[in-house]
Amino acid sequence: MDFLLNPAFSIYVTLAVVLAVWLGIFALLWRLDRQARELKRRLDTEPQTPAAPAPRATLEVRKGHPPERVTHEEYKEPTVADN
Amino acid sequence: MSVRLAQVAKIALGLWMAGVLVSMFLIVPQYVGLGDVGRIIIVHVPTAWVTSIAFAVSAFYSIRYLWKRHMADDASAVAAAEAGFVFCALATITGAVFAQVVWGVFWNWDPRETSILVLLLIYAAYFALRSAIDDVERRRRFAAVYNLFAAVTMPFLLFVAPRVADSTLHPNCAFLPGSKCNGVTLQLSGERIKLLGDNRVELQSLERQGDFAVATVVVKEAGLQNSYTLHPTFELSTGKPADRPTFEGPAAAGQQFVMALESVDLQNGTARINIDSPGTGLLSNVRTKWAFGAAMVGFTGLFVWLYRLRAAMLVLDERVARREGTYGLSA
Numbered sequence: 354m355d356f357l358l359n360p361a362f363s364i365y366v367t368l369a370v371v372l373a374v375w376l377g378i379f380a381l382l383w384r385l386d387r388q389a390r391e392l393k394r395r396l397d398t399e400p401q402t403p404a405a406p407a408p409r410a411t412l413e414v415r416k417g418h419p420p421e422r423v424t425h426e427e428y429k430e431p432t433v434a435d436n
Numbered sequence: 437m438s439v440r441l442a443q444v445a446k447i448a449l450g451l452w453m454a455g456v457l458v459s460m461f462l463i464v465p466q467y468v469g470l471g472d473v474g475r476i477i478i479v480h481v482p483t484a485w486v487t488s489i490a491f492a493v494s495a496f497y498s499i500r501y502l503w504k505r506h507m508a509d510d511a512s513a514v515a516a517a518e519a520g521f522v523f524c525a526l527a528t529i530t531g532a533v534f535a536q537v538v539w540g541v542f543w544n545w546d547p548r549e550t551s552i553l554v555l556l557l558i559y560a561a562y563f564a565l566r567s568a569i570d571d572v573e574r575r576r577r578f579a580a581v582y583n584l585f586a587a588v589t590m591p592f593l594l595f596v597a598p599r600v601a602d603s604t605l606h607p608n609c610a611f612l613p614g615s616k617c618n619g620v621t622l623q624l625s626g627e628r629i630k631l632l633g634d635n636r637v638e639l640q641s642l643e644r645q646g647d648f649a650v651a652t653v654v655v656k657e658a659g660l661q662n663s664y665t666l667h668p669t670f671e672l673s674t675g676k677p678a679d680r681p682t683f684e685g686p687a688a689a690g691q692q693f694v695m696a697l698e699s700v701d702l703q704n705g706t707a708r709i710n711i712d713s714p715g716t717g718l719l720s721n722v723r724t725k726w727a728f729g730a731a732m733v734g735f736t737g738l739f740v741w742l743y744r745l746r747a748a749m750l751v752l753d754e755r756v757a758r759r760e761g762t763y764g765l766s767a
Contacts (some may be wrong), residue, residue: 368461377526379450382741386446389748390439396755435559 438664444743453734459727476530478727482735484527484552489665490520490558490739495587498580506732508751510576513583514566515746519739521559528552548598548606555593558586572764590654619698619710622653624658632711642700642707647673649700651707655683670708674700682711 357366453707460478494516501509511704531549532542543549565582569575598606620630622639629638633667641652649670656663669679677696702708757763 364461371457372454375453386745389752391743392752429443
């Protein structure tokens with residue numbers, strides 16, 4: 354590997370490294386550019402799907418009572434008086 | 437069609453930049469006294485120049501945002517500032533590499549180094565400000581106003597402050613043909629000692645020898661460790677400097693400074709003395725000049741691609757967030 358540091362070759366080695374770095378940067382930018390374009394196309398063309406319905410939770414309340422099923426709309430936070 | 441054209445332009449930019457890099461190493465000649473490190477100006481100066489363009493573009497979009505309140509303008513302002521920050525960091529790093537070879541240290545708090553560091557910190561604060569405000573509209577408004585203040589400091593920190601400073605090692609006057617450092621005027625019966633760059637210069641004598649005026653000048657480097665007695669001459673009939681003695685620069689093996697007597701007034705005993713620092717006249721070589729110009733064009737094109745791509749990504753990010761119902765929520 355010492356020949357890479359030989360003054361006669363070192364400038365070509367440096368050039369090769371710098372070109373490789375630039376190639377990598379260019380490839381990354383090109384890929385990002387393509388992906389951004391594709392995402393924009395999809396956002397422009399695909400209709401917006403309706404929002405997913407809110408999840409309906411089922412809670413079991415155990416306070417010495419038999420299990421009781423309530424929906425999340427019916428559920429109330431327990432108060433001090435409940436205890 | 438416009439997409440196809442843009443793609444062609446991007447491929448052309450890729451090839452152009454590759455050509456600039458090849459010319460930087462294989463076509464641009466070595467600069468006397470600097471060796472291969474002189475090639476770094478093909479990257480260093482254009483990145484510094486693109487920094488100023490990027491921050492100006494960022495400020496333009498901030499004004500537009502404050503005026504029209506379009507999200508896309510804010511995205512462009514951020515994107516241009518980010519690209520400018522990257523180019524500014526590149527200019528700083530390449531400058532530090534140059535300083536290591538020419539001055540002997542990566543960083544010595546030269547006015548040019550300090551001012552560019554302050555500029556980097558000012559724009560780092562811009563990004564910090566943006567990330568510190570959760571409310572989207574407030575964040576954009578505050579950031580746009582701050583960006584205008586930041587942009588006002590940019591020309592002072594990049595162009596004015598380093599030139600106003602008396603003591604800088606940075607070759608300020610190197611890259612514009614016909615533009616030279618002013619030098620200093622010394623007077624035998626008055627101000628005979630002044631600072632030129634980091635060098636203390638003292639005019640000890642000025643006399644006529646035939647058609648020439650010969651000065652005796654003592655130069656002491658920063659730290660006053662090394663001292664040189666030089667005899668630059670001035671041809672009275674042509675009104676031009678004649679003998680230009682050289683001396684070694686500070687802490688740089690093989691680096692040569694050149695002293696010139698630019699004008700004399702024998703009756704009053706005054707002489708205008710200047711020092712060509714390394715880098716001065718670098719662009720007098722045609723191949724260097726063309727490679728330098730090509731790099732300016734290439735880096736500017738790269739900046740345009742970078743900031744437009746980043747701005748498009750920011751806009752898309754917001755559109756996706758709005759679709760998903762997560763817009764305005766902190767991550």
